[in-house]
Amino acid sequence: MGFQFLLAVVIGAIAYLDRTAAFQVMLHRPLVVATAMGAVFGNVYAGAQVGAIMELLYLARLPVGASIPPDDTGAAMFGGAAAAVAASSVGLSAGSFAAVLLLSVPCAELGKAADRLVRRVNGRIAALTAESVERGDFRSVEHGLLAGVTLFALSGAVLSLAFTGAGVAVGKLLLPRFGPASRNLFAALLPVLPLLGAASVFSCTRTDRTAPAFYLTMGMVFAATFFYRWVG
């Protein structure tokens, strides 16, 4: 288990760097992160299932200007680990699946608070950098940036350890404590979650032209897949 956590921390640090400080090539997206956590904790498919839904849930919040969206990377670290572990302990039923997705929300909010803290500390680093440049120390710009990147990576590594630890605990200890009947109660909430994801996508892309396209496609795909299931 120690090696798995070490791997999770390394992947988490890279994903958190990609989120803000470096590259922004979407390695931090929940689909990528949750699938990776699923692979680390023994079930790629369970991680990918959680990641596919989480990918869309938080899209409605855009990282525009100084606003920080919920930390969907952290939520995916928790969700991927919890789903993979739950799949081998109680099985990833609809109820466990919905519970994992909903229990990831505190991680998203905690990660957001940590991100805000890192950016505040960066303010001090930036001020020190400006003072050093004034004194003629040009390398301080490189040192300042390195300090900022290191801070983002360290914060990401700590959050990754905490979130995957919580995920493993939920999958191994919390979910098995509830019987199948209790878990099935959570299954009633599951149909709302993909719709929440679709609403997130629609909210980002909504214009006069896209609204008919969205609802028409929804109706057509509903009819086609329902008919296919009904016949098959």
Place this chain on the structure above:
Amino acid sequence: MEGLGRAAWRSAWRRQFFLQGCWNYEGMQNVGFAYSILPALREFYRDRPEDLTKALKRHLEYFNTQPSMAGVILGAALRLEERTAAGEADPREIGTFKVGLMGSLGAIGDAYFWGALRPMASVAGAILALVHPFLGIAALLLLYNVSHLSIRRKGFAAGIAGEESAVQFLKGAGFAGKTADRKIVAAILGGAYAGAAASKAAFLFGNGTAPAFLFVAALTVHLLTVLFRKAVSPSEILLFLLMIGALLLWQ
């Protein structure tokens, strides 16, 4: 660029990927921008440390734009700094140019990258992940990064060619049309995703009431969209659902 060595040019290109490395509330991307342009400034102001200090201070002022669009401003700022170092331009032009362009580039970039390209890539990835996880990841990364890296490269090259070329790039790249097209694709894929999810629920919970399920699902999506527009966070809705789940368990 005639005055700039290839190593410094490449270094500036690579360093733009760390624009947000020291993101802070006061100067936002200021340290990242100064870091990106530093290798070029060292060449332009070789043996002129006082001028280098002044140039660096110019770039440590407040700067914020959409990070994938920053290459345009970085390239143009390099060109302007080269002319300033040669005594052909007023250093104040650099600040004016940066401030003038960062707002509009931010707005264009946010609408394109966060409002259209990322939702399109995400929903395509989420749908294809149901076929195979790695297919979903590949679709997400490819759909986003082909456009993202191409805009970074073309924008940087246009900026390097001069301020007018940078402005021409923005006019000619057709961001408004591309944004609208990708929004349509994202909406169609999002609709397909919602339709498939609603049909699965309808099949599980009752065959005779399929039209009612479709109506309820469409209404749910509409209501959630209205909530998002009223600045309700997805986290708040998910927490509300979690509380309902806890209440169901408690009963």
